[in-house]
Each structure stands twice: as C-alpha cells, then as structure tokens.
Amino acid sequence: DVKVTQSSRYLVKRTGEKVFLECVQDMDHENMFWYRQDPGLGLRLIYFSYDVKMKEKGDIPEGYSVSREKKERFSLILESASTNQTSMYLCASSFRTVLAQYFGPGTRLLVL
Amino acid sequence: KQEVTQIPAALSVPEGENLVLNCSFTDSAIYNLQWFRQDPGKGLTSLLLIQSSQREQTSGRLNASLDKSSGRSTLYIAASQPGDSATYLCAVRGGQGAQKLVFGQGTRLTINP
Numbered sequence: 001d002v003k004v005t006q007s008s009r010y011l012v013k014r015t016g017e018k019v020f021l022e023c024v025q026d027m028d029h030e031n032m033f034w035y036r037q038d039p040g041l042g043l044r045l046i047y048f049s050y051d052v053k054m055k056e057k058g059d060i061p062e063g064y065s066v067s068r069e070k071k072e073r074f075s076l077i078l079e080s081a082s083t084n085q086t087s088m089y090l091c092a093s094s095f096r097t098v099l100a101q102y103f104g105p106g107t108r109l110l111v112l
Numbered sequence: 113k114q115e116v117t118q119i120p121a122a123l124s125v126p127e128g129e130n131l132v133l134n135c136s137f138t139d140s141a142i143y144n145l146q147w148f149r150q151d152p153g154k155g156l157t158s159l160l161l162i163q164s165s166q167r168e169q170t171s172g173r174l175n176a177s178l179d180k181s182s183g184r185s186t187l188y189i190a191a192s193q194p195g196d197s198a199t200y201l202c203a204v205r206g207g208q209g210a211q212k213l214v215f216g217q218g219t220r221l222t223i224n225p
Contacts, residue, residue: 004155025152031211043201043215050211058212090155101203101213104158 003027004104006091012110019078021107023091032074033092033101034058034066043090049074081111116180116204117166118216127194133219135202142206144215147176147187150199158188162170164206187189192223 012068023032033048035058045058047066057064063085067075074093078085088108092101115138125131137143139207144163160169160176162185168177175188185202199220203213 027196033213040217042217043203043213045212056211092156096144100158100161102158103148106153108153 003059004091004102004108006089006104006107008107009105010108010110012112013078013081013088014112015082017081017111019081019111021076021078021089021091021109023074023076023093024072025074025093025102026072027093027095027102028071029093029095029102030071031094031096031101032068033094034064034074034076034086035090035092036060036087037090037106038087041109053056085109086111114142114204114206114214116202116214117215118202118219120131120219121217122220122222124222124224125192126200127192129192130190131192131221132190133189133202133221134201135187135216136147137183137185137204137214139206140183142180143205144206145176145178145185145202145204147174147185148203150198150201150218156201159200180213189221194223197221197223 004025034046037044049068050103065077066106090106091104094101117136146161147159162169162178173190178185199218201218203215
C-alpha cells in the first residue's frame with residue numbers, strides 16, 4: 001500500500017513565524033502535491049513537483065514556497081505565517097501525472 | 113476553466129439502501145476522474161480511478177461510471193452501511209492543466225442505522 005505521511009497532525013503558530021510542513025512518501029512516486037482545504041472553498045492546489053528540485057505553482061502559491069531535495073520528501077514553507085493561512089494542509093503523491101493521487105492524513109494549522 | 117460540481121451537497125439514507133452520488137464537469141477533455149472518501153478531520157482516501165478511455169470501475173460494493181461526452185460521473189454504493197458515512201469527493205485531471213486535479217465540493221453522506 002502507498003503510504004504518505006505528514007510531519008504533524010496539528011500545529012499552532014504565531015503570526016510572522018516561519019513554518020515548515022513536511023511530507024514523505026514511500027513508493028518512489030515522481031509527483032508530489034500540496035493542497036489546502038477550507039470550508040466552502042474545497043481543495044486548492046498550492047504547489048506541485050514532478051521531480052527532485054523541480055516545482056510548479058498551483059492555483060494559490062502566494063505566501064508559500066516549497067522544497068524538494070529528495071524524491072521522497074516535499075516540504076511546504078510558510079515564510080511569514082498569517083492568520084489567513086489557518087487551514088487544513090494536505091499532501092499527495094502519484095507515480096505518474098495521469099495515475100491516481102494518494103493523500104496523507106493532513107496537517108491542521110492554526111495561526112494566531 | 114474546468115469546474116466540477118457535486119449534487120447533492122448532503123444526503124441521508126437508511127442503512128441497506130443502494131445509492132448514487134453525482135459528479136459533473138464542464139470540460140470533457142479529461143485524462144481521468146478519481147473518487148475519494150474523506151472522514152471528518154482526516155485526509156482523502158482514494159476509492160476509484162477511471163481513465164478517460166474507460167466507462168466504469170468497480171471495487172467491492174462501489175461502482176463508478178464515466179460518461180465523458182456528457183461530462184458526468186456517478187458513484188454507486190450498494191447495500192450501504194453506517195461505516196460508509198463520510199464526505200465523497202470527485203476530482204478530474206485534464207483540461208488546461210494535466211498535472212492538476214480539480215475537485216468538486218463533495219457530498220456529505222450519512223447512513224442511518
């Protein structure tokens with residue numbers, strides 16, 4: 001079975017802090033994705049990566065950056081957290097772009 | 113721009129009933145469609161993936177169909193159980209951005225014992 005893990009289930013941070021969310025997959029998947037999920041807005045793509053050191057902006061990249069130094073790990077960085085970044089963050093991976101995406105358990109981030 | 117709609121937003125049925133969840137999309141040029149399940153406060157669990165060349169996929173009590181030309185997919189759940197209670201999301205890949213999944217808002221399903 002595919003396993004996608006995220007470093008924290010719940011996180012509380014203060015406005016202005018730098019926040020790192022980590023995602024690891026164990027299936028040698030090429031593609032990795034970061035989404036955020038908000039009530040009434042659904043899931044929205046922040047960034048994705050199709051290879052090590054490669055990244056593409058999604059629909060809402062402002063205020064975020066990403067890092068993929070190793071194939072199995074994809075990090076989402078909030079350079080200076082703001083209250084409007086309070087959300088559920090979901091990581092996903094897929095072997096090929098056109099194959100199924102598998103999701104991690106999510107990180108619920110609260111920015112105070 | 114691809115848009116995905118799921119109707120109804122919520123559905124409540126008694127245990128044992130067969131039911132159908134609906135998903136529609138505006139751009140028929142898709143690579144595939146994926147159905148997910150999400151329990152409250154949790155991540156998404158992939159249920160079924162249908163490639164654009166397929167008409168349906170089955171897994172246990174679940175059957176998903178795809179009619180690309182009309183922009184519709186259905187998820188059929190047979191003999192529903194209380195454990196099936198969750199939010200069901202459909203997502204399509206294709207259109208202008210093949211790497212991206214475009215999600216519907218989901219149908220919140222409640223199965224009453």
